[in-house]
Amino acid sequence: MSVHAPGPRYVLGVDIGTTSVKVLLLEAKSQAVVESQTRETGAELSSPEGEQAREQDVGQIVSALHCCVTALPRERLCRVARIGVSGQMHGVVLWNEEGCKWQETEAGFTFQPGKTSHLVTWQDGRCYHAFLASLPQPDSHLALASGFGCATIFWYTRNRHQFLQNFTAAGTIQDYVVAALCGLRKPLMSAQNAASWGYFNTRCGTWNLRILTESGFPTRLLPDIMESGSVAGMTFREWCGVPKGTEVGVALGDLQCSVYSCMANKTDAVLNISTSAQLCFALPPDFQPPDCPNTTSSIAYFPYLDRTYLAVAATLNGGNVLSCFVSMLKQWMQEFGLDVPDCTIYSQAITSALSVTHTELVVEATVFGERHLPGRLGCITNISPSSLSLGHVTRALCHGVVHNLHSMLPGQRLAESGVRRIVGSGSALARNPVLKQELEKIFTLPIVYREMADSAVGVAMVMLDRV
CATH class of the missing domain: 3.30.420.40 (ATPase, nucleotide binding domain)
Structure with a gap:
């Protein structure tokens, strides 16, 4: 240097x-x-x-x-x-x-x-x-x-x-x-x-x-x-x-750099929830992707470094789903003549959800569809009078975001691939304890969180380590 x-x-x-x-x-x-x-x-x-x-x-x-x-x-x-x-x-x-x-x-x-x-x-x-x-x-x-x-x-x-x-x-x-x-x-x-x-x-x-x-x-x-x-x-x-x-x-991809910043061991899987969300793990050096795309598969193989690949479940639905929810609440309140800041709405939604440990409400949080299922949109079921509070809806929404990721790349598939723990990162995950709780419920592997894990850190580390 x-x-x-x-x-x-x-x-x-x-x-x-x-x-x-x-x-x-x-x-x-x-x-x-x-x-x-x-x-x-x-x-x-x-x-x-x-x-x-x-x-x-x-x-x-x-x-x-x-x-x-x-x-x-x-x-x-x-x-x-x-x-x-x-x-x-x-x-x-x-x-x-x-x-x-x-x-x-x-x-x-x-x-x-x-x-x-x-x-x-x-x-x-x-x-x-x-x-x-x-x-x-x-x-x-x-x-x-x-x-x-x-x-x-x-x-x-x-x-x-x-x-x-x-x-x-x-x-x-x-x-x-x-x-x-x-x-x-x-x-x-x-x-x-x-x-x-x-x-x-x-x-x-x-x-x-x-x-x-x-x-x-x-x-x-x-x-x-x-x-x-x-x-x-x-x-x-x-x-x-x-x-x-x-x-x-x-220039490098933000996904790969985020992974590089926090994948301490090759047996780690990295979960990032920011605007969208990705769950991925490193594949062996001799792995080669198939010749043709599988358009119905929820897992893609992205190039990483040294001509290796990451197995990636990349969902279009992450923190943007929660932002959409906040925008909806804000619009409703404006129609009643109230102007409440987004940060206040978000904070109160999380606080309310923390008081709800379980809800029967089910939210399929695929509001923005998915690349492998382009026709799939969000859905809410199992609605009852007792599950319509702000806390219940927010809890169910956070569960839906994590459950969608798990459906794309199940914990069992991770374990079978040699993954021993999940490293969680991303702005939406860092600021949302309800997402963390739902993540720990749905995925059975140990989970650690890296507050400093992000793409800016990762790309700086690549330039320091590899050039």
Whole structure:
């Protein structure tokens, strides 16, 4: 690791999530997190494509990133020797040669989006089932789904073809940040993020170029592929106090980085409940995924590091289900002329649920459907007058979130695969003791919680350990 200034050396870890940005400084020698900042992006946008579209303002995301970085001590930023960037998988942002404009501020040089599209996130639903069925079959073990980068670009190709002519490059939001920091004319993408886009063969590490070209896909937009954990380049100028020439890793997936931050043993399974939720465990080094996707399977095999794989049950229903519940309650109260803050509603719901140890109410918490069961939505059964209190409904909702995960990857399957304990992490799990109680009821394996387990920590550790 090169040294730009005397004193302790640091790795800057960046995670660009669905709703917030987090940055931290990891001290190289002790591997301790010494500084951390988090900002909500407030980047959600309405889209002319309708209710199913999920888009975000790239400028808002970049602004939140700069707020976080500039809030870190400048005397430590000047000692950063490496930068690791992770972020929300599957989504896509498009840009061209003017996609980034640098400017000098009191905090140093920062960049602002130039000619970029909105970020179409992993939550996007415009690629409905019939549209996906009309696309060519990928040469990949991973099934295609709405919100995947290649599916979204196909949608633009067929519905707004002229729109794509404005751009020369595409990537995830984290790929865009790395390209901006390194001054890359053509973006680089890790196998982790490429696999999350679709039409990528993880065995040979290449895009399905023939299939895509024959189907009219604009392959000129696709990033070049790099091995996960490698260096994409160096900062081509000083950034918010971080020195010019600092190594920047190729962007990684937030799931894999979250796992890396807290999987102390290969016999650990990692459960993350944030906006969505994932339960996963590491597969043996000789594991190879099947040739074709199993669209009805609840388990997918995602590339990890060193060409190994994670077995992943990735549900679309996590903390977002609870947020939806809070929004519903807030709307009801507004209709009665009351304006109660979201945090107050959430806190009272959890408090009420803690007083209820058991409920007969059953909530199937698949409000946002599932990729392997696209037609499945939420359902409430076994309703009785005694189970309609706020505590009963909140308890049943938390149980439903955990039960859905267990149905996708049962505890017995984990044990049979050699898993000895579950490591729980994620913002929704950390702030919700009811979720923890339901988790411990449903899964019989020992469970430990890691408050510091997150993607920003994980990507910093990857840059420290593996480059």
